[in-house]
Amino acid sequence: MNNKPETPTQDRTFFGQPRGLSTLFFTEMWERFSYYGMRAILIYYMYYSVTKGGLGFDQATAASVMSIYGSMVYLASVLGGYLSDRVWGSRKTVFIGGILIMFGHIALSIPAGAMALFISILLIVLGTGLLKPNVSEMVGGLYDEGDTRRDAGFTIFVFGINLGSLVAPLIVGWLGLKYNFHLGFSLAAIGMFLGLIQYWYGGKKYLSKESLYPTDPLEPGDMSKLTVRSLVGLVAFGLVVLLMFLLGSLNLNNFVMLLSTIALAAPVIYFVIFLTSKKVTPTERKHVWAYLGLFIAATIFWAIEEQGSSVLALFAANQTNNDFLGFHILPSWYQMLNPLFILIYTPFFAMLWNRWGKKQPSSPAKFATGMLFAGASFLLMFVPVTLFGTDAKISPLWLVGSWAIVEIAELLISPIGLSVTTKLAPKAFQSQMMSMWFLADAAGQAVNAQAVKLYTPGNEGGYFLGVAIVAIVAGLILFALVKPIKNLMAGIK
Template identity: 45%
Template sequence: MAQDAVNGEDGAPAAGAPASEDKGFFGHPRGLATLFGTEMWERFSFYGMRGLLTLFLATPKDQGGMGLDSATALAVYSVYNSLIYMLSMPGGWIADRLWGARKAVLIGGVVITAGHFVLAIPATQSFYLGLILIAIGTGLLKPNVSSIVGALYAKHDLRRDGGFTIFYMAINIGSFFAPLVIGTVGQKVSWHLGFSLAGVGMCLGLLQYVLGARHLGGAGRYASRPAEPDERRRVLRLAGLWAAIAVVAFGIDGLLGTFSIHQVVNVLAVLGVALPVYYFTRMRLDKDLTPLDRTRIGAYIWFFIAAAVFWMIYDQTGSTLNLFATNQTNLSVFGWHFPSSWFQSVNPLLIIILAPLFAWMWESLAKRDRDPSTPNKFATGLLLIGISFGVMALASLAADGGKLVSPLWLCSVYLIQTVGELCLSPVGLSVTTKLAPAKFVSQMLGLWFLAVATGDAVAGWTTQLTKVMSQNAYFYSQGALAVVCAIAFYLAAGRIRALMGDVN
């Protein structure tokens, strides 16, 4: 079958140069350059807008913002972030069963572009429509562009982790420049002009993708397991039914005057737990899977839980920490004042500096058979993210009484989080493609991003605790949770490695 010729069970691309011989992009497949540029501009648009989102929502109306209270602004941010990654699961299904990853990425990019330009319209109703469009488009693009990256390499190619780390650099180059450009324009000139610049960035990403598609060979060209017509109709009916139920339920709530964004947060928190349980159960019961496939999925559940805890804390950089930067941090250096959104560039700058070192380190250690196991890398990432919130608790104490703390506090937190991120995130993308059964590659990548959705959905609930507990207690409690999870992961590393089989 045509789709079987695209990606075999080893994950290698069937068209173009063999993965082991294609070294046209710094020793990696030439197609990686195309995906590098596409992802860089998409992340420029995404992080530029996201860096403004909480600040825009919490800014008073007479200053051009939405005028929401801090708790509601944090809730909207969490709902948006959670929806983006939750929609990665249907986005992965659409690629696997209907369009193929290549087409899903293209259409997703077009929808994202439309969403950003809708945000540029200064109207409340259109603003929320823009957020929904971006969420839908990102759900199509995000898991599938990563799936194409994985298809460029043979499953046991030693360059694989390094390739994903290079790809991860594209994310951070885009997200480094985004706050400096979009954040500055949004905070200093016009919020909506900043949002429109995000749309321009996505247009450039689409251009890169279309012009460089010829270097991707057969990777992602076809659906890996096309759905039969009856299945397509059944899924469409089911999706329409659930969408109608949601519209009717929230519509009635709105007519009664009892609707609140916090209700959406609660629904998403439940979905954030229920959806991964459903997907993991459904995949493990699939009759086409081998016993080894089921065992590997069992191992992946551990990684999913660890990633959800990690992202629950990490993604608060754009919400809780963004407001801390705006309201409790000294934004003047030697008399020069800078926008608070610029702090969003610290993490990607550190990634740009450190990612090549980590890529070299993983490959060097692998060649000498001394590469740390993936469970130990994950445990280290969890430990570091927990420590970072311990530092945030100290920063909160330093800001007690209305004092403005040194920018070095947040910079220190971002440094710790960055090292943790490099231990967990690119490695997580890589291990997802290695553990995924051949028929579920895109959907497993959707599950990886669903872990972010679960973390963000739970964060949408936990951020409401800031109304009933002190800020430093809030940071301490979440940091302690991550440290406890890290210890549990270290202790279970041997069992997880056994479940992984021959995958490291």
């Protein structure tokens, strides 16, 4: 029985796509607007002095908090997928997530110091974890099996993601850095509010009734088990925090270390489960071993790519000549480069893969190439620091060039990673295997939370070179392992 609200002949009202796509398009666009707007100015809010409207953190701590923040967002996506599948259904899960995000931005808009910051982080982490994976899942639910509009629909949806991400740093960054941080955060809250309003009304008209219900609802006995396990986990976490307090070691840096450990432990536990489960066939186990190599590469890549909002944001503010051709560039505006290059490159890569067809490189080869580009993006940043010294203000074109290179890496790794995850997933763990892709980003940013502390005044060149070497060596190792990994993939490309 088809519960979709419109028939294929009636719903061609949003670029030839189901009308529900417009609802999800604008929901995700506004959510990304609020998130990337906030992210564009958050690190500056944390380390600017109190007299300049900031919190007065040292820069290393601010960069570390930015990294663990991103890590927790992707870690929470696993929880969001579970609650959607088993408890609330995707439509309600997305709405609850949006409300939490909005209140998270409202908390930041209130000048209440560090406590408001941490409350905001908690709310936005939980909210984004609930919203982000389920909006994407709902897009797929708009199409019947075999509907040829699906790929085009996802392309339009991804455009909405990048549109929100592109505009937000420009507007929120201008308001936050030129006038007041809290005004900038308020604009992020308004963006999420607008997204929620159109989602509420559009969802009732255009989204399927199936999205109101969980796809694998908990049995009566399962709820009590879930409650007990959740309480055990919370108590265990609380006891660790209490022990840290009693030992006199409970501070922000050590708490970030604890969260980093959790983010790194999660994928390890998942891989152990996949590799030891009796539900996994011998062929599927080979697929998991193949995926492990790609997962490690993805973790290193995300560790580099996500430093755009921490290390490169600091470089943009402190070591870049932001007066260019008679125009003043706000440091937050560099955050526009990520979505801008994605929008520029995507049509080219789509055309390239279509033209090459079956002759295109394998997924491991694309990953390996992407690793080399990721390393090259930081190798480029090593050059001006070495040529001009750490005290010089360099041309903004160096930063533009670095982002231009790393986004080539992203298009070689991110969409390919999503695709290969679905192909290599054991049948018994298909949904949980998709969570692994989010965990690669979570693990990468958990590594960042510790690594960025090495980015200190005078050590910028050594930092860029060290990270570049790690990525390039990892890429070369992956190239050497392309054939063994292809063998383990057993014909899957």
